[in-house]
Amino acid sequence: MRELSLNVMDVAQNSVRAQASLVTISVEESDRDDYLQISVSDNGCGMTEDQVQQVIDPFFTTRTTRKVGLGVPLFKLSAEQTGGSFEIQSTLHVGTTTTARYVKSHVDMTPLGDINDTVKILIQCNPDMDFVFTHTTDLGSFTLDTRELRKVLEGVRLDTPDVLEWISAYLTEQSQIIYGGTDYQ
Amino acid sequence: MKSLAELKAIRDKAKADLDLRKENPNAAKVLVGMATCGIAAGARPVLNAFVEEIAKRGLTNDITVTQTGCIGICQYEPVVEIEIPGEEKVTYVKVAPEMVPKIVNDHLVNKNVVTEYTIGAMEK
Numbered sequence: 001m002r003e004l005s006l007n008v009m010d011v012a013q014n015s016v017r018a019q020a021s022l023v024t025i026s027v028e029e030s031d032r033d034d035y036l037q038i039s040v041s042d043n044g045c046g047m048t049e050d051q052v053q054q055v056i057d058p059f060f061t062t063r064t065t066r067k068v069g070l071g072v073p074l075f076k077l078s079a080e081q082t083g084g085s086f087e088i089q090s091t092l093h094v095g096t097t098t099t100a101r102y103v104k105s106h107v108d109m110t111p112l113g114d115i116n117d118t119v120k121i122l123i124q125c126n127p128d129m130d131f132v133f134t135h136t137t138d139l140g141s142f143t144l145d146t147r148e149l150r151k152v153l154e155g156v157r158l159d160t161p162d163v164l165e166w167i168s169a170y171l172t173e174q175s176q177i178i179y180g181g182t183d184y185q
Numbered sequence: 186m187k188s189l190a191e192l193k194a195i196r197d198k199a200k201a202d203l204d205l206r207k208e209n210p211n212a213a214k215v216l217v218g219m220a221t222c223g224i225a226a227g228a229r230p231v232l233n234a235f236v237e238e239i240a241k242r243g244l245t246n247d248i249t250v251t252q253t254g255c256i257g258i259c260q261y262e263p264v265v266e267i268e269i270p271g272e273e274k275v276t277y278v279k280v281a282p283e284m285v286p287k288i289v290n291d292h293l294v295n296k297n298v299v300t301e302y303t304i305g306a307m308e309k
Contacts, residue, residue, distance in 0.1 A: 169188040
């Protein structure tokens with residue numbers, strides 16, 4: 001994957017398939033402490049301990065269309081190649097949390113990329129699910145919570161084009177603040 | 186600054202529009218393959234290109250854009266399937282954002298399949 005934001009989109013898709021109603025995505029990064037941590041947490045169907053071991057194996061998939069499942073292995077690799085770590089915590093019928101931790105300054109660090117675009121697409125394609133996205137840097141933090149937006153929207157759908165545009169502009173604005181400038185990418 | 190007040194204004198406008206619109210049972214469907222293989226091959230800009238092009242032409246009520254999983258032809262990703270009610274499903278392969286306006290214009294608007302972008306053309 002060219003960007004970590006694409007890995008996030010990929011594993012978030014697993015939450016969609018696990019019939020989650022709420023997915024929490026958090027990105028925490030610090031130049032001061034030289035790390036970036038991504039966690040994707042859902043309230044979906046969860047996995048048994050055996051299944052958790054299986055998803056790390058690239059030659060395991062529940063799909064019938066192909067024989068490999070690379071989503072989780074690629075995400076794991078991206079973290080471990082920077083000297084970071086990767087962990088899946090899952091409880092059957094409760095949910096799953098996937099956490100990848102990176103050493104930010106490592107030469108093999110993949111750029112985070114356009115994480116806001118990932119969040120926007122997830123909302124757009126799954127308007128009946130809720131997403132909470134938090135991004136934290138040395139300069140600050142912001143959160144987008146679709147449950148809050150829903151309260152304001154009073155039944156108007158999250159995938160209404162004007163609403164998506166608002167979400168996109170909000171994310172851009174907030175990112176600029178926590179990156180301390182306009183040309184953050 | 187994007188404020189919740191602004192979001193409220195969008196809500197009120199959307200509610201007013203809603204009365205004029207009805208669920209469209211004949212809406213065409215654009216399905217973009219967004220499993221690991223699709224994403225890695227660049228499906229995200231393709232999906233964005235479809236959404237933009239369809240919004241630009243004011244067709245959001247007639248065409249829905251959504252993601253789908255892997256359909257097993259990873260070597261041809263990004264794959265886009267187009268379903269128009271009453272017509273055969275068409276599968277476009279190795280789709281790039283630059284190809285999207287032509288697919289929207291020729292296929293979705295004018296009902297002429299862009300044969301050279303389809304899987305049939307690729308496999309020859």
